[in-house]
Amino acid sequence: MTGQPGTDLLPDQLLRDFVEASDTLLCIVDGSGRLLFTNPALQRFTGRTEEELAGVHFWEVFVVPEHIALSQDAVARAMATGVAHPQEGDWLTGAGERRRVAMRNTVMVDGAGRPYAIGCIGLDVTDERRREAQLHLRAxxxxxxxxxxxxxxxxxxxxxxxxxxxxxxxxxxxxxxxxxxxxxxxxxxxxxxxxxxxxxxxxxxxxxxxxxxxxxxxxxxxxxxxxxxxxxxxxxxxxxxxxxxxxxxxxxxxxxxxxxxxxxxxxxxxxxxxxxxxxxxxxxxxxxxxxxxxxxxxxxx
Missing domain, CATH: 3.30.70.270 (Reverse transcriptase/Diguanylate cyclase domain)
Incomplete structure (x- = not known):
């Protein structure tokens, strides 16, 4: 007798399936800001394939022009201090549309405790912010x-x-x-x-x-x-x-x-x-x- 579907999968497979299915925008960048990993949701957001995104500076892909210098500074500070703070900013889709994205960033460290990459979980909050703005305007x-x-x-x-x-x-x-x-x-x-x-x-x-x-x-x-x-x-x-x-x-x-x-x-x-x-x-x-x-x-x- 078998259990529920998926209960016999190994943790690594479960994690891969979760990342593939998630609608959050996930990526990992190295210390210079180059994309090491992107999930399908981010690939759809940017209109690029995994191969097209690999090794490209993330600010060349989805960061709005006026925030590029801030993004570069944030990466440098995170790698220097080992701390990456939550942020919110505008990202550009592959079609050139601006979307508001809330980011939770995590500095990844090696066995010696040295930072080597930054993981980012991005959530598109554009519609939520618009509703909040409308409610504020009404108020x-x-x-x-x-x-x-x-x-x-x-x-x-x-x-x-x-x-x-x-x-x-x-x-x-x-x-x-x-x-x-x-x-x-x-x-x-x-x-x-x-x-x-x-x-x-x-x-x-x-x-x-x-x-x-x-x-x-x-x-x-x-x-x-x-x-x-x-x-x-x-x-x-x-x-x-x-x-x-x-x-x-x-x-x-x-x-x-x-x-x-x-x-x-x-x-x-x-x-x-x-x-x-x-x-x-x-x-x-x-x-x-x-x-x-x-x-x-x-x-x-």
Whole structure:
């Protein structure tokens, strides 16, 4: 009576069968980076046969050009220290497609403990990284307007204030939006907010971040700023908001109050938001309307 299929195979045969069947990208390179071994999965990935790959520097086959020097340095360090660290980078398929590959590398030593080769187990994580990026984007996006949400704004603020040179902030609160929402319903109000987000995105500079802070409040974060540029942007936001919005029974007119504040390195995101919000509130309660309100925001510079 025989056992299950394969149970009578010797360990060497089992290992060969496993390597042949694995969809992970396996290779062994010598101390100079030349391929000593590749499994069928890597051969399919590169579009080359085992014979075509043997003896070729691996960075000449599947490493993207900008990572070749890093790959050469990693091999030299691993052979010198006996330690190879996990890595992740872009590889090129035989068809020239970039794929993201996570690598676990192991330095192989001889009987005397001297490194002679490096074994690499590569796992194609391209689709996984794309899904993660999509999830991150969704988590950072306001679903109604399609612009950045409050969480994305605070992440950007922390990066500018803690690790960067500081930034300026325009805090924009819509006037009479509640009247429109109450009279025409949430669907019309939502459409107005989406249109406002579009207009602000068109006004913002290429390095600026437009975010919905919440409700009918929007923020424009300006990493690179000049006083005159901030004043011009604030005026343009006021003018853009004055343009009527399409409504179910004719044009809808609202306004906006804009507060401006500048954050220096060491400020917190909450401090900067509070100053800009305070400036905006001062504009909202000011008796004059229009561009005069935007100019008054300069008081917080």
């Amino acid at each position: 950072q996006t306001d679903l109604l307007t399609g612009i950045a949400n409050r969480g994305a704004l605070f992440d950007a603020l922390r990066a500018q204030l803690e690790d960067g040179p500081g930034c300026a902030l325009l805090f924009c609160d819509l006037d009479r939006f509640k009247d429109v929402n109450d009279e025409h319903g949430h669907a019309v109000g939502d459409a107005l907010l989406a249109e406002m987000a579009r207009r602000m995105s068109e006004l913002a500079g290429p390095g600026d971040l437009v975010a919905r802070f919440g409700g009918d409040e929007f923020v424009i974060l300006c990493p690179g700023w000049e006083r005159a540029d901030l004043q011009t942007l604030a005026d343009r936001v006021v003018e853009a908001t004055r343009e009527p919005f399409p409504g179910p029974r004719g044009p809808l007119e609202i306004g906006v109050s804009v507060g401006v504040a500048v954050g220096r390195p060491g400020d917190t995101a909450d401090e900067l938001i509070t100053r800009a919000d305070r400036a905006m509130y001062g504009e909202k309660t000011h008796p004059h309307r229009g561009a005069a309100r935007a100019r008054r925001a300069g008081d917080v510079y």
